[in-house]
Amino acid sequence: EIALTQSPATLYVSPGEVATLSCRASQSINNNLAWYQQKPGQAPRLVMYGASTRATGIPARFSGSGSGTEFTLTISSLQSEDFAVYYCQDHNNWPPKTFGQGTKVEVK
């Protein structure tokens, strides 16, 4: 069974700076990785799918890259509304049951 490992667990970033989040798969998942953003008390929100395709309404400061086993979500010029927990998800294997453990982006 595939495992997704996210790093770091917590990322401290100042507003306006760049945040780089990592997700590593235990075996190749091609480019079939999604990212979700979750704020306290809210449902997750789809940010990225297919590793690099932004979901509807997601600003261009979010970008995704990677394939195979190594993936990155980059948030350029971090805004106040971007501080949240981010989860990656394998959507190469069906059912799409595997999530990473999350990276919390906090104010530095």
Place this chain on the structure above:
Amino acid sequence: HVQLVQSAAEVKKPGASVRVSCKASGYTFTTNYMHWVRQAPGQGLEWMGIINPSGGTGYAQKLKGRVTMTRDTSTSTVYMELSSLRSEDTAVYFCARGEDYFDFWGQGTLVTVS
């Protein structure tokens, strides 16, 4: 616009069952997949299972035998029933639409087992 509206919070005793509903609107219910995902307090996301456009289901191995997902196409509602509740089932339960990634989520339903 797409909406998934879930039922209200529940408090249940250990050993009881709970049924959570998720009413969909704004899209063609019968051509889409629906999943259930739960999140224990302070923890990450755990996939529970899926109901496909034909009504077929698939469940996470650890929940098999305790979880049942059904749907009512006349009301565009999906249901998740979890039986033999234990304290570790305390969580927020989400429905989420999508075949392989989840583009819309319900607001979540807190189930407390105590």
